[in-house]
Amino acid sequence: MTVRWLRAALAGALVAALGLTGCGGGADESPTGRDGGGPLTVFAAASLTESFTRLGKDFEAAHPGHTVTFNFAGSSALANQITQGAPADVFAAASPATMKTVTDAGDADGAPAVLVRNQLVVAVPRGNPARVAGLADLTRPGVKVALCAEQVPCGAAARTALDAAGVRLTPATLEQDVKGALAKVRLGEVDAALVYRTDVRAAVADLDAVEFPESARAVNDYPIVVLRAAGNPAGARAFVDFVRSDAGLAVLTAAGFQAPPGG
């Protein structure tokens, strides 16, 4: 008796649970005309947070009827979300490698374009108490360094730059994203971190940037693309054109990004 009850209940529960997971996927078709506006979802690398937030407002002002929502996170996490079916219209990544996981999965509509480039600097606490002048100083005893983990773009770039400089370095920590590395400098737990120039530009009150020549060997391209799952493809194209326009690039370069080559 009890067993039959249990079986029936379990089956019922399973059906209910499967039913719950079954619906709710898939992006809703948004009620968008050819250029009639509508909601727009942009997945963008965390380092684009400040400039894209500003550009989103500018875009909404220039294109009445469009509303832009952002999802800022580490590029790799965003790429994972997109390949797992997250509904998004535009993806801006912090590295071609993360963009490649999206294009390889067939989730991009067309080929990505290089939006901007970003370069590494050594972030040090304001005043540079450890007197770091270049990569070689990071190996000095007593100098604690935070790097990004090699799985994320800033870590891969740091590895390339360190290799180019022939510097062998044991960091105190390999952070999960660039903001984590930055936080460790701001809290005074490390003396230096390899981060993007734009990250230091956004935190000038606490940090100084030490430029180093080898960073030219590890320049990061930021590709941007319209996604195939876009519910608002016309709006998505308009947004990509907008951020790549002269006005858009002016905002991005003011934040410390470099314009793309030949752009």
Next chain:
Amino acid sequence: MIRPVCRQRTPAALLVPAALGLVFLVLPLVGLLVRAPWTSLPRRLAEPGVLTALRLSLETATAATLLCVALGVPLAWLLARVEFPGRRLVRALVTVPLVLPPVVGGVALLLVFGRRGLLGSWLDDTFGVTLPFTTAGVVLAEAFVAMPFLVIAVEGALRAADPRYEEAAATLGAGRWTTFTRVTLPLVAPGVAAGAVLCWARALGEFGATITFAGNYPGRTQTMPLAVYLALETDLEAAIVLSLILLTVSVAILAGLRDRWVGVT
């Protein structure tokens, strides 16, 4: 011992939500099993970083549990047996790490035990000890997050225990310390064991406070949850494999301990 009421029909009003609850808890695990790359599993298991992270996880979780037992059992006793002003406030404070997002806990630990922290700068100046980015830092972060589980479990056991045994010991001339070690502790041993197991499990899964306070470096501070998170950045399958290893080992250990220590059949 409370015996379940057998030989009676289990009411559907309880059975259905119970089954739903079970499915809700187990279904994500099924998801992991379904997506696991079974063919490449042996090769991935043999990767050197995996065992290092697993060993570090088991060692730090165990050390954190020992620390929690050493400090948490007396704290639970204090809360359960000693009347003092502000006891309710202290009890609420003990649960703070439960409600605090672990990342915030990690930042808070840095502000106290960090190089520039309230105590950390003194530790550094006086003893040359710095805790962030060390294995000891991992233990500290895990203990901070896991200790409330132990304290709550032990305090509950103490409150449920009959105080007349302790009173009897006292009338026979036993001091408070003797009563505690000879009467109270054996009485609540199952509660301590259950709390320690819970505490260990929480420490094993700790991510936020650990990566914030102790950072991430293979072999030194990279525990399994940190390895899983970073694997997720590039390789979903590797992340699933690491999660399954952590799950299998922890469930095996917990099941083994439960039978041996807690005496629950």
